Amino acid sequence: MSSLQLASLLPWLVSLPLLAAIVSFVLPGGRSCRWFCSAAAAIHLSISMALLLLIKRGMDAGGAVYNIGGWGAPLGIDLHVDGFSALMIMLTNGIAFILTLYGAAYFTDTRKQARFWPLWWLLITALNCLYLAADAFNIYVALEIMGLASVALVALQGTVVALRAALRYLLAGLLGSLCYLLGVALLYRSYGVLDLAALGQRVLSEPLSWAALGVITVGLLLKTALLPLHFWLPSAHASAPAPVSAALSALVVKASFYLLVVFWLEVMPSATSYHGLQLLGALGAAAIVVGSLQAIRAQRLKLIVAYSTVAQLGYLFLLFPLVGEPLHSGNSLGGAAISAIIYFIIAHAFAKAAMFLSVGNIQHVVGHDKLTGLNAIARYMPLSLAAFAIAGVSLIGLPPSGGFIAKWLLLNLAIDSGQWWWAVAILGGGLLAAVYVFRVINFAFNDADSQLGADGLFNTQGDGSTAAPRLPRMLSACAFTLAVVAIVLGFTAPWLLSVPGVSFPGAAGSWGQP
Amino acid sequence: MTQDMLYSICGLLLFGIGLYRLIAAPRILLKVLAVNIQGVGVFMLLVATAYPHSDPVPHAMVLTGIVVAVAATALALSLYCRIHELQAGSGTEP
Amino acid sequence: MFNELDSTKPLPVGVRWVCAAGAAALTLTLVAMVFFAGAPASGLSGEVATRLPQSGVENPVTAVLLNFRSYDTLLEIAVLLVVVVALVPAGTTSANSADWFTSLRLGAVDPMSVGFAGLLAPIIVVVAGYLLWVGASRPGGAFQAGALLAATGILLSLIARQMPNFCRLPARLLLVAGLLVFILVGLIVSLATGAFLHFPQDFAGVLILLIEAAATLSIAAALLLFYSGLAQTEPAR
Numbered sequence: 084m085s086s087l088q089l090a091s092l093l094p095w096l097v098s099l100p101l102l103a104a105i106v107s108f109v110l111p112g113g114r115s116c117r118w119f120c121s122a123a124a125a126i127h128l129s130i131s132m133a134l135l136l137l138i139k140r141g142m143d144a145g146g147a148v149y150n151i152g153g154w155g156a157p158l159g160i161d162l163h164v165d166g167f168s169a170l171m172i173m174l175t176n177g178i179a180f181i182l183t184l185y186g187a188a189y190f191t192d193t194r195k196q197a198r199f200w201p202l203w204w205l206l207i208t209a210l211n212c213l214y215l216a217a218d219a220f221n222i223y224v225a226l227e228i229m230g231l232a233s234v235a236l237v238a239l240q241g242t243v244v245a246l247r248a249a250l251r252y253l254l255a256g257l258l259g260s261l262c263y264l265l266g267v268a269l270l271y272r273s274y275g276v277l278d279l280a281a282l283g284q285r286v287l288s289e290p291l292s293w294a295a296l297g298v299i300t301v302g303l304l305l306k307t308a309l310l311p312l313h314f315w316l317p318s319a320h321a322s323a324p325a326p327v328s329a330a331l332s333a334l335v336v337k338a339s340f341y342l343l344v345v346f347w348l349e350v351m352p353s354a355t356s357y358h359g360l361q362l363l364g365a366l367g368a369a370a371i372v373v374g375s376l377q378a379i380r381a382q383r384l385k386l387i388v389a390y391s392t393v394a395q396l397g398y399l400f401l402l403f404p405l406v407g408e409p410l411h412s413g414n415s416l417g418g419a420a421i422s423a424i425i426y427f428i429i430a431h432a433f434a435k436a437a438m439f440l441s442v443g444n445i446q447h448v449v450g451h452d453k454l455t456g457l458n459a460i461a462r463y464m465p466l467s468l469a470a471f472a473i474a475g476v477s478l479i480g481l482p483p484s485g486g487f488i489a490k491w492l493l494l495n496l497a498i499d500s501g502q503w504w505w506a507v508a509i510l511g512g513g514l515l516a517a518v519y520v521f522r523v524i525n526f527a528f529n530d531a532d533s534q535l536g537a538d539g540l541f542n543t544q545g546d547g548s549t550a551a552p553r554l555p556r557m558l559s560a561c562a563f564t565l566a567v568v569a570i571v572l573g574f575t576a577p578w579l580l581s582v583p584g585v586s587f588p589g590a591a592g593s594w595g596q597p
Numbered sequence: 598m599t600q601d602m603l604y605s606i607c608g609l610l611l612f613g614i615g616l617y618r619l620i621a622a623p624r625i626l627l628k629v630l631a632v633n634i635q636g637v638g639v640f641m642l643l644v645a646t647a648y649p650h651s652d653p654v655p656h657a658m659v660l661t662g663i664v665v666a667v668a669a670t671a672l673a674l675s676l677y678c679r680i681h682e683l684q685a686g687s688g689t690e691p
Numbered sequence: 692m693f694n695e696l697d698s699t700k701p702l703p704v705g706v707r708w709v710c711a712a713g714a715a716a717l718t719l720t721l722v723a724m725v726f727f728a729g730a731p732a733s734g735l736s737g738e739v740a741t742r743l744p745q746s747g748v749e750n751p752v753t754a755v756l757l758n759f760r761s762y763d764t765l766l767e768i769a770v771l772l773v774v775v776v777a778l779v780p781a782g783t784t785s786a787n788s789a790d791w792f793t794s795l796r797l798g799a800v801d802p803m804s805v806g807f808a809g810l811l812a813p814i815i816v817v818v819a820g821y822l823l824w825v826g827a828s829r830p831g832g833a834f835q836a837g838a839l840l841a842a843t844g845i846l847l848s849l850i851a852r853q854m855p856n857f858c859r860l861p862a863r864l865l866l867v868a869g870l871l872v873f874i875l876v877g878l879i880v881s882l883a884t885g886a887f888l889h890f891p892q893d894f895a896g897v898l899i900l901l902i903e904a905a906a907t908l909s910i911a912a913a914l915l916l917f918y919s920g921l922a923q924t925e926p927a928r
Binding site for chain 3: 599600601605606609610612613614616618620621623638645647649650651652653655656657658660661663664665666667668669671672674675678
C-alpha cells in the first residue's frame, strides 16, 4: 500500500455522503431509505477504518495530501490527513453509523424522516470536510454547512421551544463563523495565502496575526461553547431529537475544537503566547466547575446531560496549558498531551452519545424527561438505564473505562509539567460528575419510594391500564452498544495511543510534509 | 491614506456596528439584519484587500460568502416565521 | 446574550453602553492593527494569472470559482441544499403529488401587471442566459443568472397565483441538479485525470459551462423555494 492509495480515499469521504444526501432527498421513502442509509453509513465506516489502519501502519508520519482539481496548494485546495484527523474521522463515522441505525428506528413520522436523512448526511459531509481541510476558507464553508445543518436538525422537533433554541443556535453560530471569516480575511491580507501549510510557514508574531488568531479563536470558541460563550448549547442540545442531540454533543462541538488545536498548535504557534494558553486552560477549568454545578441543579434529564457536555468540553481546553508549558520551555511533553486529549474526545463522545440515546429512550417511553417523575424507571427499561449508568462510569472517570485512562493521562501530564492546579480541576470535575450521575441513578433505581410506580409513571388511560409505548429493541441496543464501547475503550489504550501523527513531532510543520 | 485602506477600515467599522446591534438589538429581525451587516463588513474588507493587485481570489470568496449569507438568512427567517405561526395558533403573544 | 429572543423592550441603558464600549474597543483595535500593517500582500493574483490559460475560461473570478477552487463552490451549493431541505414543504414524493402546482393565497391581480409580466419574463430569461454564457469571459455566472431566473419565477407565480409543487419528483430533481451534476462531473473526470474535479484542459470550458448551467437551474429553484416557503408561512400581523 502506498501513500497514493491512502490519499485517493480522501475525496470519497466528501462525495459519498453528499450523494447519500441527494438520494435521500430525491427519494424519501420509508423502509428502502432506511436500508439505504444504514448501508451508506456502513460504507463510510469501512472507508474511515481503512484510512485509520493505513495511517496506523505509518508509512509517513506527516500524513497524506490530496490535490483537489490537480492544482495543488496554494492556488488550489488540498485535503490533508494525519493521525489526529484520521482518528477524528473514524470517531465521526463510527458514531454516525450507530446513530444512523438508531435514527432509522427512532423516526416513525415519514415527514420528519424525509427531512432528517438529507440533513444528517450533509452534517456528516461537513464533519468529514472539516477534518480533511487544509485550507482556511474551505474550513469556513464547511463550518457553515455544519452549523446550518445542525440548526435545521434541532428545528426538526417543531415545537416553539425547539425552534427558539434553533434560532439562538443559528445566530450564535453565524456570529462564530463570521468572526472566523474575519480572521481568515486578515490572514489573507497579511500573508496572501489560504493554504494552512503555507500559512504555517509564513505567520510571524506581529499585531495583525495576533488579531487574526484572536478573532478566529473567539469564533471557534463560540462554536465549541467554551464557558462564557456556552449560552446557546444547553437549550439547543436539550431540545433536539435524541440522535441529533447525541451527534451534536459527541461530534459537532469537537470539530470546532479540532480546528482550534490546528490553529493554535500547528498553523500559528508563533502568534500564541504563554498567557493565551493559560487563559484557555483557565476558561476550561471554570467550565468544568460551572457546567457541573448547573448539571447538578438541572431538573430535566436532557438538560443535565447537556450541561455535562459544557463541563466535559472544559477538560479539552486543559490541553493548551499542558502542551504549552513544555513547548515554551523547550521540552516536549506536547505529543503526550495531544494523545491524552484525543483519547478524552473519543471516550467522551461514546459516553455522551450513549447518555443522550438512553435519555431519548426514556422520553420515548415515558413521554417526558423530568427528573422527579422518573422514580423506579430502571425496573421498566433496564437496558437503557444500564447504558446511562455505564456511560456515567466513564464520564466520572472510574476504572477501567475510557474516561479513566483519559483523566489518568491528563493528571500525569499536569504533575509532570509542574502545574498541579490543573490536577485539582481534573479531580474536582470527576467528583462533581459523580454527583450529577448518581443523582439520576438514585431516582431511576429508587425502589423504596415507588408509589409513583407503574401508574404514576406513565400516562394513565381512562380504564386504568397504562399506555407505555413499546420501545423498539434497536433503540436500547444502540444506547447500550455505545456505553459498552465507552468502557472497552479503556482496554484499547495502547493501540489508540500508538497511532502515528497523534504525537506531534514539534509545534509546527507537520502540515503537508510527505 | 490610500483608497483601499479607507474601504478596509469602513468594512471593519461595519463589522463592529453589526456586532453591537446583534448583541443589543431586542428583536429577532434586527439581529438577523445585524448579522448580515457584519457579513457585508467582512466582504468589504476582502474586496478592499483584493483591490490593489486586482486579485480574483477574494472576489470568489465574497461570492461564495454571499450565497452562504442568503442561505443562512432564509433559514433564520423561516424559523422566525414558524415560531410566529405556532404562537399565533396557540393564542399566546409573541 | 440571546436569552430574550424577540422581546419588545430594549436592553437596559447601562448594558447597552457596556456592549457598545466592548464592540467599539474591539473594532478600533482591529482598525489600528490593519492601518499600521499597511498595504495588503499581493495574494494569489500572480498564480491565478499564470494558470488562467489552463483553466478553460477567461474571467479570472470564474476560473477561481469553478476550476482552481471548485471544491469551495461545490460545498457552497451544498450549503444551499441544507436550507432547501429545511424549507421544502413536508411530505414525500408519493403523497401529495397530484398537482404540478400549488395555489398561493393571494388577492386578484390587475390586468396591467399580467400584460407587463408577459413582456418582461421572456426578456429576463434571455438576460439570465446571457449572464450565464458571458460568465466565462466577463463578470456573470451561475448565481447571477440563477437570481434573475428566480425573480422571473416569483413574478410569474405571483401573476398565476401558483407555486411549483416542490414535493414532486421533477421539482426535487431540479433542486439538486446543480450539486448532482457537479459531483458526477468531478468523479467522472477523476477517471480520466486521476484527481477529483481535475478537468482535462481541453474540455474544461465545456464542463464548467455544464456545471454552471445545472447550478443556475438549481439556484433559481432554491431561491424560488425560499420565497414560497417564507410567503406561505408569513404571519398574519
